[in-house]
Structures are given as C-alpha cells and as structure tokens.
Amino acid sequence: MKNKPDAKGTPNRKEITHARIVETAARAIRRSGYSGTGVADIMKEAGLTHGGFYAHFASRDEMLAEAASLAGAETIAVTEQLFAHVPKEQRLWTLMNVYLSEEHTANIETGCSFAALGSEMHRQAPEVRAASTHKIKEMIGLVEAELSAQSSANARQDAMFIVSTMVGTLMLARAVDDEELSVALRQAALKHFAPKEN
Incomplete structure (x- = not known):
C-alpha cells in the first residue's frame, strides 16, 4: 500500500511509519530468514503495535516483498x-x-540479502520471489556493465558467473561451523578471480 507525500514532497507520518516497518523487516529477514520473521515481532521491533500492521499492508507477503526489495536495493546501492x-x-x-570479506561474512543483518536469503527464496510467495529476482537482475546488470566497459566478449555470461560465485561462496562461508573452512572458501573464490600478473 503506497502512501503519498504531502504537497511539498515531505513524507507524511503514515509514510514514515511504513518505511520504518519495511526497514525493520529488511533487517529481520536477513537475520532470521523469512520463516523466522513474524508480523508481531517486526511491529514490536519497529516500536509499533501489532494491530497497526494492516493499515500499511494487505498481507505478510506484501510486507516481505517490500522488505526483500529494500534489502536488495541496499546491496545494489x-x-x-x-x-x-x-x-x-x-x-x-x-x-x-x-563482498567476500570477513566483515561482510559476519554482518548478515545488514549484508547482501541474496546470500542471506537465497536458499529460502524458492519457498516464498510469487511477489516476494519477484521482488528479489528483480534486484538480482539489477546486480547482474551492474557487473555486466563493468565487464562491457572492459570490452568483455561474454559480459552477460561472465557477470552471472561472478555474481553467482560471490553469493554462493558467501552462503557457504556463513553456513559452515569451521572458521578455517569459511576463510578457505572465500580465499579460493578470490584466488580464482585474482587479476593475472603480466
């Protein structure tokens, strides 16, 4: 449910509250996953009552779609x-x-949503998957544009490979309970893409 700013373009109170809920949800889904993110918990964390939720969203899935879009937009930004x-x-x-730094690996709540939520995406409602897919395409597009500028003959294919490698490596580095393996996974990916010395 979109809220219009006032005549001066300043967000109104409802719009500010809506944004706060979405921002809270965007952090929560990365921290706890989609299944671990309940409406009551989001509203409480945002400092709001559960009853006010439906003044902003028609459903939990609508909120999750906006949260996925915002989380993806933060990665793009x-x-x-x-x-x-x-x-x-x-x-x-x-x-x-x-992307494959120790800091990013540790900061799941504010890090890349693609790595934090990728393994859950296939179970989500169509609008949630669509929001995330749109942002993944944007990320691939950014990398593709950089490769095209470097005259890469296969910029699109290479961009998909780079993005999927980064996301997959980060997912695995976070998944394992072996710190040495976590570091080794990230280092292996970086070594593969390291600039070749002349």
Missing part, C-alpha cells in the same frame, strides 16, 4: 557507491574483496 569511488580497472576485484 553499496555496489554502486563502491564503483563510484574505485578506479574502473579495479572495480570488480574490489567488489569481490569487499
């Missing part, structure tokens, strides 16, 4: 910001190092 501040020839390598 971090990538765009990184690309804006790193020399063109170093962008993809820097992205991989940041």
